[in-house]
Amino acid sequence: MASIKDVAAEAGVSVATVSRVLNDHPSVSADARARVLAAVGALGYRPNAVARSLRTDQTHTLGLVISDVLNPYFTELARSVEEEARALGYSVIIGNADERPELQDHHVRTLLDRRIDGLLVSPTDGGSPLMLDAARSGTPMVFVDRWIPGLDVPVVRADGRAAVRDLVAHLYGLGHRRLAIIAGPAATTTGSERVDAFREALRAYGLPLPDAYIGQGDFQAASGRRATEEFLDLAEPPEVVFAADNLMALGALDAVRARGLRVPDDIALAAFDDIPWFVHTDPPVTAIAQPTPELGRAAVRAVVDLIEGRPPQSVTLPAALVVRRSCGEPPPMDSAPMDSAPVNVTQRSNP
Amino acid sequence: MASIKDVAAEAGVSVATVSRVLNDHPSVSADARARVLAAVGALGYRPNAVARSLRTDQTHTLGLVISDVLNPYFTELARSVEEEARALGYSVIIGNADERPELQDHHVRTLLDRRIDGLLVSPTDGGSPLMLDAARSGTPMVFVDRWIPGLDVPVVRADGRAAVRDLVAHLYGLGHRRLAIIAGPAATTTGSERVDAFREALRAYGLPLPDAYIGQGDFQAASGRRATEEFLDLAEPPEVVFAADNLMALGALDAVRARGLRVPDDIALAAFDDIPWFVHTDPPVTAIAQPTPELGRAAVRAVVDLIEGRPPQSVTLPAALVVRRSCGEPPPMDSAPMDSAPVNVTQRSNP
DNA sequence: ACAGCTTATGGAAACGATTACATGCGTGAT
DNA sequence: ATCACGCATGTAATCGTTTCCATAAGCTGT
Structure with missing residues (x-):
């Protein structure tokens, strides 16, 4: 050459x-x-980009480590990240952690070895030594969707609290009283946060959240299926299952179907993260939609700010409830798409 | 550092x-x-991997340019590619072409600039000058899923002919006679091949495939919707719509739903590419399933063979029909998963 | 005791770019 | 006519590795 x-x-x-x-x-x-x-x-x-990078100490590349490529939410996120990065003159290398901390570390390590200019991470766990080192050693880094508490790293995420409240109001209005949740791993912020928001919303209605109604999932379909089966085996099964992500909702559907039961007649279902397929599932699934493309764009802008020496912004956008038929009583129409006005913009600090 | x-x-x-x-x-x-x-x-x-690469002239990196990250088929392919590559000591950089030739070229160019060791491509078009140059200039390269005819580049793909025949037999058996297809771009092999296979299978049953029953799609949901609307506007609409990929099937579902029609009573639907969601759509969608992970693995092995100086193998694996309810008459059970014995293994030559 | 090997090590070139510094030249001001 | 300055250009150092080559030391066999 x-x-x-x-x-x-x-x-x-x-x-x-x-x-x-x-x-x-x-x-x-x-x-x-x-x-x-x-x-x-x-x-x-x-x-030769390799030679150029060696000399200039810049790769014009961002690393993006996502928890699971097979999850449409992350795939949409990845797409918007790449798009915005390209617009700003950066390439993106995606690492798929498959929800496994050691795989996540593998990707962080190889990305760092490649001397990427900045790192976008949606951490799979509470923070491996490697990740903590990277954050502290000054690698330009931004958390997206999930984050690790206690680090001075900007966070770009959606806040689902209000939407979860809306969901519980909706469920309560439909007469449901026994509500269960399939949680994500407690080590992830989205894992614990969604449970907290749910519990809090239930309390507002004087509803309990017994331990038996908290299924332990790992954001993958199989765990959603397992958790749902456990719910169904209970002496008093819940009337509603709220899955903390879309893949676990898929698993829940599998479980319900395998038992020959029907949604929402036998059991209602709702999910965090809206995806196009939810419109056409049987029945269409009520879900909490995140402004995913906006999150991706904001995250890129934040790392690039960091890289280029500008003060980065943590961003929190609102999620919104999209009511469909999986919890009962068909609404007249599909809910309008959420708007994405920032609810809260903080300067380089953790919530 | x-x-x-x-x-x-x-x-x-x-x-x-x-x-x-x-x-x-x-x-x-x-x-x-x-x-x-x-x-x-x-x-x-x-x-420092950058310095090392400069000196050794090896990056231990594969480029993978896929047509659309939002398509679950490609996302599954990407995952298996990364997995196999990692097992063989390579990293993967994914480029998403979004079915746009110029974006595809952008990614090929940046990957080449980065001096990746090998390239895996699922071409979006018939071959830009850049792509042809790359192929001819000896960059280790393998086509996966789609390919560009006339190049001496190994191809790893699934052959859907038999499955399409099975599909047509199934449809014929259900009494359907007016069958339509939503094609992919003619510039892609999968775009034209699937139509050819469909036409050929129809001929075997003495059925026509009028031009009005060939919708022009681009493998994206919107085009599937548009094509389906056109079918429904016909004086004599088809009884079945076969979408050449899963996203166009999603669009078709959108169109049918928007008209207040029902699948399969008003119109039947089948798709190329099976995805987990098809089990839970309303109704579950009959689809042709590719052995996607095997394709990814075989493609990686082929480029790595090329890179390391061994003779690479073109591989063709069979796709299989998975019957569900979207074409009528519920079958007793979900069809068994396809097996993936190679149907045909050729040495470094195009089909 | 010595030639001839093997083993361990360091010096320095090379990979392909960018960039600080030096140089030479033309031009405008004095 | 001279000086200083700015522009265009080239030489060479540099980035962090790997690897060729040279060298020195230790060992073996005669």
Whole structure:
């Protein structure tokens, strides 16, 4: 593959001049510029990004470590992250942790070895030593969706509290009193937060949340299925199951179907994270929708601010309830898409 | 960040020795090795992958350019690719083309600039100059799912012909005679192939495939919706719509629902590519399932063979029909998962 | 005791770019 | 006519590795 030397030789100038042309440095004669450009074209030369990065100590690359690529929520997030990054002149390398802390560490490590300029993470656990080191050692880093408490790292996330309250109001209004939740791993913020929000909302209605109605899931479909089976085996099964993410809701549907039961007649279902398929499931699933693309964009802007020396912003956007038929009583129409006005914008600090 | 020099200084040896320890070269004394390892630990040293790549001219990285991250089929493919690559000591950088040729070119270009060791592509179009150049200039490259005819590039894909025949037999058996298809872009192999297979299968039953029953889609949901609306506006609408991928099937469901019609009573639906959600849609969707993870693994093995100088294998695996209820008459049970014995294994040549 | 190996080590070149510094030249001001 | 300045250009150092080559020391076999 042609190198800058070959271009220089072809154009009859020094490598310095070629470099100057390529980085459009002002002081290059029109003549030299033309000859260099011609040589570049003739040789099909493309600068070696590896060499350039070594010299400049910049890769113009962001690392994105997500918890699970198979989860449509994260895939949508990844897409918006890449889009915004591209607009700002950065590439993105995605690492899929599959909800496994050691895989997450693997990806963080290789990304760091590659000297990415900044890191976007949706942590799978409470923070491995590696992750803590990275955060403290000053790698530009931003948490998205989930975060690790106690670190001075900006967080970009959706706040589901209000939407969960709306959901519980909706369920209460439909006459449901025995509400259960399939939680995510307690080590993740979204895992515990959603349970807390749910518990709090129930309390407002004087409803209990017995331990038996808290299923332990791990954000994967299989765990949703297992938890739902346990609910159904209870002497007094819940009337509603609220899955803390869309994959566990899928697992819940599997479990219900396997028993030959029907949603919502035998048991109602709601989920955190809305996805296009929820419109066409049987029945359409009531869900809490996050402004996912906005989150991705905000997260990118935050890391890039950090990288380029500007003060980064933590951002919290509201999630919204989308009522469908999986909890009973068909509403007249599909709820309107959520709006995404920031509910709360803080300066470089954790909630 | 600590460099190899710092380690050398700390350990009281030369950088050459440090390098030898790190790459476990045989001739290093036990004493030196211990001192180096201690220094590495003390400084938290990690080799700079950028510098290493520059020197060795290897990045141990594969590029994967997929047509659409939001398509669960590709997301599953990406996951298996990354998994297999990791097992073989490679990282993967994913580029999402969003079915747009110019975005695809953008990603191919940046991946090439990064000097990835090999490229896995599922081309969005018939082959841009850039892609053709890359293929001909000897970049280790393998096509997966889709391919560009006329290039000496190994192809790893599923053959859906038999499954499409099975599908048509199934539909015919249910009494359907007016069958329509929503095609993918003609510039993609999967776009045209699936139509061809469908047409051929129809011919076997003496059924026509009028032009009005061939909807032009682009593998995205919106186009599936549009095509389906056009079908429904026909004086004589089809009895069945076969979507050439799962997103267009989603769009078709949207269209049917918007008209207040029902599947399969008013119109039947089938799709290419099976996804977990199809089990829970209303009604469950009959689909043609590809052995996606196997495809990903085979593709990785093929590029790695190419990279490491072994003869690569083109691989074709069979797809299988999974009958559900979206075409009528509920079958007794969900069909068994397809098996994935290779149907056809060729040596470095295009089908 | 010595030639000839093997083993351990360090010095330095190289990978392909960017960039500080030096140089030479033309031009405008004095 | 001279000086100073700015512009265009080239030389060379540098980034962090790997690896070739040279060298020194230790060992074996005669």
